[in-house]
Structure formats: C-alpha cells, structure tokens
Amino acid sequence: MQFNVAPVSLTSDEPGPFVVWAGDDGYDTQAGYFSLLASSGIKGTLFLSVDWVDQPGTSPVYGDSYITTAQVAAIVSAGHEVATHGKNHEDLGNYYLTYGAAALDLLLGAAIGDIQSKFGFSVKTGSYPGGSANSRVKEIVSRRHEFFRCSRGVVSRNAPDPFDVPGIDILAPSQSAIEGYIDEAVANRSIVVLFHHGSIDSTQLTKVSNLISYASSAGCDQGNFYRAMSQRSKWLSTRALIDAQGNAFHPVVHTNELIVDRNDNIGDHYVLDLDESTNAPFMDATSGTPFEFRKDLLALGTFYVGRRRVFEDFATTNGSTTVSSGSAGFRADDVGISISGTGIPAATTIASIVSPTQATMSAAATASGTNAAVTLDRPLSLGVTAAGEMRLYNGLSIYGTQSQEVSFRRLESTLEGSISANQWINSGTAGVGGAMTIDSGTGGSYVTIKGFATRIRSEDDTLRLRLGAAKDGIDFGTAEDVTIERDGSGNLAANVSLKTDGDLIVGTAGNGLLVKEGSNACLGTATLVSGSATVATSAVTANSRILLTPQNLSGVGTPQPMAVSARVAGTSFTITSASASDTSTVGWMIVEPA
Structure with missing residues (x-):
C-alpha cells in the first residue's frame, strides 16, 4: 500500500x-x-x-x-x-x-x-x-x-x-x-x-x-x-492525523507494508514493516543510507537491524527447489529475499512460501543436506542513527554474518527490559541462558570498553568489581572502598593487605622489599643510650617477631649481643645491649606471623 x-x-x-x-x-x-x-x-x-x-x-x-x-x-x-x-x-x-x-x-x-x-x-x-x-x-x-x-x-x-x-x-x-x-x-x-x-x-x-x-x-x-x-x-488519506504546523501525530495505518516517499527532487524511499508474529518493526532502505530517527523511537517489541538471522536446521535436496526448516517461520514477506548456504547457488531468492516450515527457492539446490546453516537476508543497512532516545522495551537484536557494532552515548535499563546475557548475538545463533562471550578474534585485536566506570555484579546484584571511575584502577566490594591502582610513579598501589598462598618472588637482581618508615611504623632505627633504647610504635603486638641489626658501632669496640628486653603491645618495645656503654644505632623490623 x-x-x-x-x-x-x-x-x-x-x-x-x-x-x-x-x-x-x-x-x-x-x-x-x-x-x-x-x-x-x-x-x-x-x-x-x-x-x-x-x-x-x-x-x-x-x-x-x-x-x-x-x-x-x-x-x-x-x-x-x-x-x-x-x-x-x-x-x-x-x-x-x-x-x-x-x-x-x-x-x-x-x-x-x-x-x-x-x-x-x-x-x-x-x-x-x-x-x-x-x-x-x-x-x-x-x-x-x-x-x-x-x-x-x-x-x-x-x-x-x-x-x-x-x-x-x-x-x-x-x-x-x-x-x-x-x-x-x-x-x-x-x-x-x-x-x-x-x-x-x-x-x-x-x-x-x-x-x-x-x-x-x-x-x-x-x-x-x-x-x-x-x-x-485534519484527516488526510488513511487516518493520518496532521496538526496545523504540518506535524503528523497518532497515525493509524492498516496495511501490510508502509512505503514512505520523499516526493521531491531528491527522491528515494524506505519501507516500514511489522513482523507478523511479534509486531517488531524493521525497515528496508533502497539507497543504502542509514536510517535516521529524528525523534524518539518507541519499540515495544524487538527492534531488528540489518540482516535476518542464520538458521541451522535447514534441509535441502539436490536438484529440488524445496527447502524446509522447523525454526525459520517462513512468512509471506520473505518472498524475494536472498537465501544462501551450503548447496544453495549464488543469488538465490525465496520464490514462494508453502507453509511456515517450507518454502521454494528461485534455483534448485546443488547438494542434499540436513541441519544445514542457511542465512535469510534482508537488504543490509549501513546503520541506525537516533537523534532522540531509542526506548527498547523488549530488546535489541543484531543479526548477520558480518562484523556488527553498537555504540551508545547513554545506556540504561528500565522496568520494561534490561540488557541481558541471555542473548547477545553476532553470528546469528540464538541461545537462552548461559554465558555471554565477547570474542575479539585473532591477530592482536582487542576488546575496548569505554565508560566512566564498568561495574561487575554477581547474580544476587552484589557489586564485586569496578574498573575505572575517578582513578585509573580497580575497586572491589559493595562499598567500593578496596582499590588497586597505578600511582603517579607507575607503581601498582593497593589500600589493603595483599595475600598470596604462594611465594613472593622478586625476579630481578637489584630489586627488593621497600617498607615505609615513620610514626608507628614496622621499620626504623633507634640510637642506644647507655646500652638501651625504647621504640614507640603502635605496630608492635604481643606476637611480633622483632629483628635487630646494628647499623654502626659507637661506645664499644666490637658488636655486642642485644635483645628485646620489654614490649607493650600497641605502644612500644625496648632494645637492650649487653654493654651499658653501647651507643650504637640499631636497625629494627617488625614482622607478624601469618
């Protein structure tokens, strides 16, 4: 019409x-x-x-x-x-x-x-x-x-x-x-x-x-x-309602196919159809240009872009134009679209529909087969551009054997639908449940995710991981208070303890263990006075292993035995030398048993 x-x-x-x-x-x-x-x-x-x-x-x-x-x-x-x-x-x-x-x-x-x-x-x-x-x-x-x-x-x-x-x-x-x-x-x-x-x-x-x-x-x-x-x-043509500014609104069109024609010196048109079983809208362009929605697009069913899907249960017979499939659901508007696959000659189209499970082709099959992968194609769109919002209350399905791309300026879920791992399709094979796979292919290609922050939640909606946001790093946990990030000097920095069940290996000679000194630290030096020094640090516990090493000799001619003679957990510990005249500088380190 x-x-x-x-x-x-x-x-x-x-x-x-x-x-x-x-x-x-x-x-x-x-x-x-x-x-x-x-x-x-x-x-x-x-x-x-x-x-x-x-x-x-x-x-x-x-x-x-x-x-x-x-x-x-x-x-x-x-x-x-x-x-x-x-x-x-x-x-x-x-x-x-x-x-x-x-x-x-x-x-x-x-x-x-x-x-x-x-x-x-x-x-x-x-x-x-x-x-x-x-x-x-x-x-x-x-x-x-x-x-x-x-x-x-x-x-x-x-x-x-x-x-x-x-x-x-x-x-x-x-x-x-x-x-x-x-x-x-x-x-x-x-x-x-x-x-x-x-x-x-x-x-x-x-x-x-x-x-x-x-x-x-x-x-x-x-x-x-x-x-x-x-x-x-004003009512013009078949229930097309036009306001005084020339804007069409709330039109009701009863037809199998709507053709929109520019009717000017530029010409060209596109075709709007509704899926007979799902009422999902899809469009075919004649000039190969992208579809542009200058106002909000409201899709209550699934919105299809580009090619139709690939089916893997086709049966063909050598020399016969008849093909069958239990899942294709052949429709009247499939007549004229291309069909391709193993044993189907190039440039073959659907000639007629026998039933939802059977159709005839414009050319006979060159081989017999069962469970063959066959593609039913609509004209390929170069893309869909929406200047307004696209409200998809059911879902967005992208079909085709070529590489597909979806770009979002803003992406959010609604009560009517969500972005689900159940069916994220690129190759055309459908699925329900199971994992969502992102495959970047081979040859050194990457998967790039752009966003202020990427949040990963478990099935119970608990936040487990956040990448990016205000820092170049990773957040763990619901409170987003545990982080691993790269600091300004290129070091990997964490704000909590790191635990390993294996060895901590420093694989390059010249590198080692660096521990921050200062107030209430686990590493430092103390100078003995009359063979004794008390170190104030809240890091000491009742179980601390305190390592002592003289850094120089002062007041004595030879190194003297020394020990931790007293400790107050959470407050201090005392170093005592065997010689009361010892005024050496002693290096100390606190290590806790795991």
Missing part, C-alpha cells in the same frame, strides 16, 4: 486562538461553574474521576462536597464534554509502575465504561491526575483516547504532542495574569486550557465571567478540549 500525506499550510482560514474551559476531579461547586459557561454559550470539559461521583464527605484540599450523579447528568444535558481523569484519581504513572501496562489499560477502559454507562457520554479525551506522565503511559492512554491533557501552567503552542497538552489551573492566579495567558494564545494562534478544581465561590465565578468577556473581545474561540484539538487536526 502506498499513499501521500501532505502537511497543512498555515493560511488565513486556519484556526485562530482558542480558550478551553474545563474542570477537574468532580466537586459540587463545579455545577455553578458549568452553568455559567452554558449561559455564556460555551461548552466546556469536565475531566471526571468517576468514582468520586456521589462520594460522601468533603475534599480535604478544597472543602467542597463531591459532585452528584444529578449534577453530572445536568452538565452532560447542557452539552458539555465529559472526559476521564483516572477512575479514582489514580496517579497513572505510579499505577503503571505498580501494576503494569495491561492493568493501566483496563483501568482506563473501566473509567470510560462507567462514564458511558452512567451518563451516556462517549469519551474521547482525558487528563492525567497530578498532571504528568512518562512516555510509556502516554502510549497506553493513546489506545483509548484521541487527546490527553497534562498540567504545566503554560500555553499550548499548537499542541505538538496530543497526549501531553498543557493547561493552567485558574484558582490562584489573578485575573490579569490569566489575561496574559490569553494574550499569548492570541499572539501565537494557539490554544490555552483554563481549568478549575473546587472552591468556586461567587468571586471565582465573577473572575471567570470577566475572563470569558476578555477572551471574546480578543477574538478567541471558546469551548471544550476535544473541539479545540480537533480544529487543529
């Missing part, structure tokens, strides 16, 4: 500024607010938390009683729009994180169903309780709504995102401040969404009445959220 989608030019007949009047949640004082709108000829939008209808008690925020069934019915009878605002004012982002996508979709469906069954209103729009949501939530609400409002306190400049349209709570701002927002909408021919919660007293109704008059005098159209958004959208 091929169709044209042309942007809409901004001309004098395009929609002008629009003021949307709305209410959130569902409070009894909103009945008077919507009555005022109706008396002014304005149809507004009630973003209703449907479970709040007829709820007993009062709002802890506004002090209002909750809206009643009769009040909502009167609002609907007056022609106002009713939209969803959660079912029980749930934060949709938190609800999604807690219960998942399917549960959030059911919640939205239940809210829509309750409004339709109780008030006979067909819901088309909604708003986020709390005012904001992430991209995943926006995708889910788009399944059941045409437009969705958030709450950011700004004017919507032509609403570039139909599921993130900002609005302004008008309870607190002054009338003049809100008039400034209306002036901005006039200047930009855009919409401004003004909504009220509770505490709508006579003063607030007067302010609303004055603002209605001000917007009217400024030439603004006024009404509900759906009409404002619909005016800024």
